[in-house]
Amino acid sequence: MTTQEITLPSYDLTGKTALVTGATSGLGRRFALVLAKAGARVAITGRRVERLAELKKEIEALGGTAFPAALDVTDVASIRACLDAVEQGLGPVDILVNNAGMNVEALPAQVTPEGYDTMFDTNVRGAFFMAQAVGTRLMARKAPGRIVNIASIGAHKVLPGLTIYCMTKAAIAMMTKSLAKEWARSDININAICPGFIETELNADWFASEGGQKQIRTFPRRRLGLEEDLDGTLLLLASDHGRFITGSLFTVDDGQSI
DSSP: OOGGGOOOOOOOOTTOEEEESSTTSHHHHHHHHHHHHTTOEEEEEESOHHHHHHHHHHHHHTTOEEEEEEOOTTOHHHHHHHHHHHHHHTOSOSEEEEOOOOOOOOOGGGOOHHHHHHHHIIIIIHHHHHHHHHHHHHHHHTOOEEEEEEOOGGGTSOOTTOHHHHHHHHHHHHHHHHHHHHTGGGTEEEEEEEEOOBOOTTTHHHHHSHHHHHHHTTSTTSOOBOGGGGHHHHHHHHSGGGTTOOSOEEEESTTTTO
């Protein structure tokens, strides 16, 4: 190969259909905007449908195509109905960003069975059956696909006060590796992004508080990440430039876990 034959990545997703779970706020909203900007048709899903309507307008203002669909990842029937609607509205899904998740902050001695079940139902059960539904449809079409799971540095680092959350994200990490091996010959690439602490509307109040500022001072660079700090990793894993990457966990945390 000569230097004239070297081309730089464009991360063009034109012609692809992407589905983002938990797109009503925070990272999910950002992921949807980025994928649309890269040319993908984007199914934006979540339970707060009024927010999806607002996001659809934003994506269309960028020149993109968005299809809002109600989705409760804890309900397998809702997952199937959502995928049916997306296929009718945009076409079969090529890229899944498994982002929907939640947290109930509590010390281990204070965790209730209800809180425990709620976190595992959303963060683990929901993510698995979402991946299963998209993966089986990809295999039925004999089509290549990309699944990007959103884990956390909590998958491999203790985060005080977040025991159950960390347990769920560790499960996502192993799910990522297991599914990547199981579906490797079906040309489905499955990876996970493990973000560090990133400022979103969900945590902005905490990090503005005295306790939050104290926590930030413990980070190596004494700063939070921004939502856009995940753009490059997402586009790599969602695009053809990530074809040789599967079963990998990408820590994007500004050194917070070292």
